[in-house]
Amino acid sequence: MAHRALAHKSTDDVAVAVADLKAGEELSIASLEGGKVHKVKLLEDVPLGHKIALKDMPSGHVVIEYGEKVGQMTQAVKKGGYVHVHNIRTLRWDYGKASKAKNSRKGGRR
Amino acid sequence: MRKPASKTMALTGYRRTNGAVGVRNHVLILPVDDLSNSASEGVARLINGATALPHPYGRLQFGEDLELTFRTLSGHGANPNVYGVVVIGIEPKWTDRVASAIAKTGKPVETFSIERHGDLNVINAASRAAYRMVQDASELRREPIQVSELVLSIKCGESDPTLGLAGNKAQGRAVDRLVDMGASVIFGETSELTGGEHLIANRCATPALKRKFMQIYNDYIRMIEDQGVDLLGSQPTEGNIRGGLSTIEEKALGNIQKTGSRPVNAVLNYAEPVKPGQGLVFMNSSSAGAEQVTLCAAGGSVLHFFTTGQGNIVGHPIIPVIKVSPNPITCSTMSEHIDVKLPDLLVGDINLDQAADRILEVFIRTVNGRMTAAELLRHNEFVITKLYPSA
Numbered sequence: 001m002a003h004r005a006l007a008h009k010s011t012d013d014v015a016v017a018v019a020d021l022k023a024g025e026e027l028s029i030a031s032l033e034g035g036k037v038h039k040v041k042l043l044e045d046v047p048l049g050h051k052i053a054l055k056d057m058p059s060g061h062v063v064i065e066y067g068e069k070v071g072q073m074t075q076a077v078k079k080g081g082y083v084h085v086h087n088i089r090t091l092r093w094d095y096g097k098a099s100k101a102k103n104s105r106k107g108g109r110r
Numbered sequence: 111m112r113k114p115a116s117k118t119m120a121l122t123g124y125r126r127t128n129g130a131v132g133v134r135n136h137v138l139i140l141p142v143d144d145l146s147n148s149a150s151e152g153v154a155r156l157i158n159g160a161t162a163l164p165h166p167y168g169r170l171q172f173g174e175d176l177e178l179t180f181r182t183l184s185g186h187g188a189n190p191n192v193y194g195v196v197v198i199g200i201e202p203k204w205t206d207r208v209a210s211a212i213a214k215t216g217k218p219v220e221t222f223s224i225e226r227h228g229d230l231n232v233i234n235a236a237s238r239a240a241y242r243m244v245q246d247a248s249e250l251r252r253e254p255i256q257v258s259e260l261v262l263s264i265k266c267g268e269s270d271p272t273l274g275l276a277g278n279k280a281q282g283r284a285v286d287r288l289v290d291m292g293a294s295v296i297f298g299e300t301s302e303l304t305g306g307e308h309l310i311a312n313r314c315a316t317p318a319l320k321r322k323f324m325q326i327y328n329d330y331i332r333m334i335e336d337q338g339v340d341l342l343g344s345q346p347t348e349g350n351i352r353g354g355l356s357t358i359e360e361k362a363l364g365n366i367q368k369t370g371s372r373p374v375n376a377v378l379n380y381a382e383p384v385k386p387g388q389g390l391v392f393m394n395s396s397s398a399g400a401e402q403v404t405l406c407a408a409g410g411s412v413l414h415f416f417t418t419g420q421g422n423i424v425g426h427p428i429i430p431v432i433k434v435s436p437n438p439i440t441c442s443t444m445s446e447h448i449d450v451k452l453p454d455l456l457v458g459d460i461n462l463d464q465a466a467d468r469i470l471e472v473f474i475r476t477v478n479g480r481m482t483a484a485e486l487l488r489h490n491e492f493v494i495t496k497l498y499p500s501a
Contacts, residue, residue: 002457006275016271016354018456032275048439049270049354049419066274066364070305071357083356085342090357092304093334093341 003030005052008066010035014051014083021046029054043080051083063088119291119470121477122252123259123412124190127216131259131386132190133412133477135250136161136428137243139236140187142199142208143168149224150198152233159244160196161427163492167500168204175497180208181381182494185408187212187219188383190261191428193247194218196240198232201225218243252479258292260477261384263406263414263429264368265299267399269346270353270419274364276436276456277417280465282370284415284473285390287466289372294388296406297369298395300330301345305359306366310392315373322377326394345397353420353437368417380495381408399424400491403431413477415469423447425489430482434469447483449476 007015010031015038021027023045029038029052038054046052057063061073063083075087124132139162141150147164154162163186167179187195187208194217199205202223209221220239222232264285266273285295303310307327314320334341346355355361375389384391393409395402399422403414407429414431416424421440425431435441438453445451450472455465476482 002459006458008275016275018272018275032279047354049272049437051271051354051356065360068306068309068359068363070360070363084354085351085356088356090305090342090359092358 005029005040005046007031007038007054009033010038011064011067013054013057013061013064014070015040015054017046017048017050017052020048021052027052040080043078044082046082053077053079053081053083055079062091119257119474121255121257121474122479123255123477124193124250125253125255126190130190130215130410131255131412132192133260133479134191134428134430135247136192137240137247138163138187138192138195138428139240140183140195140197140208141165141168142183142197142205145169145200146198146224149222149229149232149236150196152229153196153198153236153240156233156237157240157244159248160240161490163427165492165494167494167496168199170500172501175500178380178497179494180204180211182404182408183208184211185381185383185410186428186492188215188217189407189410189412189428191412192217193250194243195220196236196243197221198236199223218246255477256292257288259386260412261294261296261386261388261410262288263296263403263409263411264416265297265399265402265406265414266365266368266417266419267422267424268349268353268418268420269361269364270350270355270437271360271364272353272435272437272456273417273419274360274367276465277419277434277452278364278367280436280452280455280462280469281368281415281417281434283462283466284370284469285368286370286372287470289370289389292387294384294386294391296384296391296393296409296411298393298402298405299365299397300327300394301334302358302365302397303327303362304331305357305362307362309366310369310374313372313374314377314392315375319374319377323374323392326377326379330394349420349422368415378409381405384409384411396495398493400426400493401495403429403491404493405495413473415473418448421447423484423487423489424491425482425484425487427490427492430476431484431489432469432472432476433483446487449483
């Protein structure tokens with residue numbers, strides 16, 4: 001069967017489009033590791049390789065993919081919505097906090 | 111039960127005097143420094159079959175950074191895909207240092223330095239040396255070899271989620287089979303394990319290796335964080351983002367799929383030598399394609415698997431780079447760059463074992479001399495990793 005979208009695990013929060021998908025499509029999204037098939041009506045266009053929300057997620061929600069934490073929602077998304085850099089952000093990298101701390105330590109010594 | 115693929119792997123290669131096994135038979139013209147690129151490229155233009163490795167470094171480097179440049183240069187000379195090496199440097203002392211490290215392998219090495227001779231005299235003498243070496247190399251015959259005699263390497267580039275779902279999973283299955291048959295397989299991309307570093311740490315074969323891995327990983331991340339900037343657009347790259355990757359964690363979890371499931375038996379720093387029979391090996395590296403492939407070749411890899419989503423087209427001057435992609439857009443719009451096309455895996459028309467079979471079939475043919483897309487298109491990226499500015 002040719003899939004339209006796939007999840008890594010059935011418990012993941014997001015799935016990946018394996019073809020260019022259009023808003024309104026009714027999808028049955030299976031998982032590579034088996035388990036529950038998600039029935040999802042797509043709310044937005046999602047290009048091949050991009051992510052689809054498998055459930056409603058509020059802003060601040062820690063997103064699970066591969067059964068692991070992959071980031072945090074910066075805006076709420078509805079089930080069937082498009083998840084990408086506009087509404088999800090890394091939980092890692094320190095964007096200057098480390099160096100600021102280092103500088104302030106230096107400052108403290110002066 | 112599956113028939114072990116080893117029964118069907120009829121491989122041939124070049125066995126060097128030190129017992130190392132290569133799959134290509136290059137004669138290198140190796141500049142020690144930027145100033146020697148002109149003479150090296152001059153020799154390579156004159157002598158059919160000689161390959162120059164021009165690069166921008168080798169002057170006023172010091173400490174660990176200098177050692178890494180030397181290890182990268184001599185590692186390429188010592189690589190089993192190389193028959194012999196003509197080393198050219200501006201002055202004799204560092205030239206001899208690089209050459210003597212290569213000569214330990216027992217392969218032919220000749221050195222030339224430019225000061226007190228000039229480019230034209232050096233090109234004359236070095237071309238005569240290269241002429242003899244290429245002619246001798248051309249008489250060497252391939253002989254039967256075993257997978258267990260090979261050092262291989264892996265990386266993904268311009269990744270997108272089609273790799274984590276399909277391409278890297280298939281590559282991981284192929285890596286498991288190669289490791290089970292006794293090959294060494296190098297992986298790296300230190301920063302690109304972020305979000306999945308615990309998964310690699312837990313696969314390290316001993317507690318000491320796990321500690322060493324976490325030390326290398328944490329040092330690399332500290333270096334990145336000390337810059338105090340948002341990495342979005344660099345890691346993940348703009349190409350990754352266009353392909354659908356949103357965070358470094360998502361990229362890393364896809365990346366890690368291609369390492370398969372076997373234990374990590376060694377943890378090495380940049381360009382340290384790897385021997386056959388070590389199994390899966392982590393080597394500290396940048397996640398930039400050409401830098402990582404160059405470090406693997408310096409460590410002794412003779413063939414590289416490179417999975418790509420959006421279409422990284424990297425190659426290397428002395429090791430064949432097999433490009434694997436499951437992305438149907440990339441496979442159709444950049445067909446000439448992709449050696450193994452797996453869009454049917456992405457939509458579930460073939461399974462992971464069938465996809466791994468397809469990768470290994472191209473592997474066998476490539477070992478035996480079939481040219482890769484990158485070799486045909488002259489993708490000869492040779493990029494030395496620089497650790498800090500020169501003095």
